[in-house]
Amino acid sequence: YKDPLLFELIRAKTLIPENDVPTICYIGAAKGDRPERTADFFKLAERVRFQPSSLDLYAMKTGDSQAYFQSTDAIFIDGGVTRNLIALLKEWNVIEALRQAYQGGTLIAGASAGISMLFDWCISDSIKTSIQPVQGIGLLKGAVCAHYDALEARRITLDNLMRAEPTAFPAFGVEDGVAVLFENEVFVEAFTIRPNAKL
Numbered sequence: 001y002k003d004p005l006l007f008e009l010i011r012a013k014t015l016i017p018e019n020d021v022p023t024i025c026y027i028g029a030a031k032g033d034r035p036e037r038t039a040d041f042f043k044l045a046e047r048v049r050f051q052p053s054s055l056d057l058y059a060m061k062t063g064d065s066q067a068y069f070q071s072t073d074a075i076f077i078d079g080g081v082t083r084n085l086i087a088l089l090k091e092w093n094v095i096e097a098l099r100q101a102y103q104g105g106t107l108i109a110g111a112s113a114g115i116s117m118l119f120d121w122c123i124s125d126s127i128k129t130s131i132q133p134v135q136g137i138g139l140l141k142g143a144v145c146a147h148y149d150a151l152e153a154r155r156i157t158l159d160n161l162m163r164a165e166p167t168a169f170p171a172f173g174v175e176d177g178v179a180v181l182f183e184n185e186v187f188v189e190a191f192t193i194r195p196n197a198k199l
Helices: 004-013 035-048 082-091 094-103 152-164
Strands: 023-027 051-054 074-077 107-110 119-127 130-135 140-146 171-174 178-183 186-192
Touching: 004 023, 004 035, 004 074, 004 107, 004 178, 023 035, 035 051, 082 094, 082 119, 082 130, 094 107, 119 152, 130 152, 140 152, 152 171, 171 178
Parallel strands: 023 051, 023 074, 074 107, 119 140, 140 171
Antiparallel strands: 119 130, 178 186
């Protein structure tokens, strides 16, 4: 998530004019809102030229979900424990706020757990001894497996999910170093920052 190329892409895909500075909100709840990761995000903003903000679910400033993403052009959801992330987002009504922001034209991006939770289904190692399908929030249809090239068990679990669950289609296996772009819930293109990485 520290790679400036990813955030240059996010900045370029926001709906604001090219020379304006977008506001990008960081959600780090999947890793427990670690201060050092939020600080790294704010440092990255200086390099990539965007205005950073954060939604800290362990130190909420407001319980008004309508205010979570006011004046936000993009939202970046960091990786970590997918099941914990979804549970926290539900508890604080962030999922509905994300839907409303998305419908209003806000770009939503994520890494690992952050992209995984956006689909109907994802492949997760939230339990470190077991790789399992997890239901996401359904902003995007189908299933996704982040880190598709990391472990054979991830690929097998995605294959099994597709055989057992009709709503797991379309399914995307996303290797490390690959970003995928969706517009109006439809896959548009993939980008890579790592040689030989693919979708």
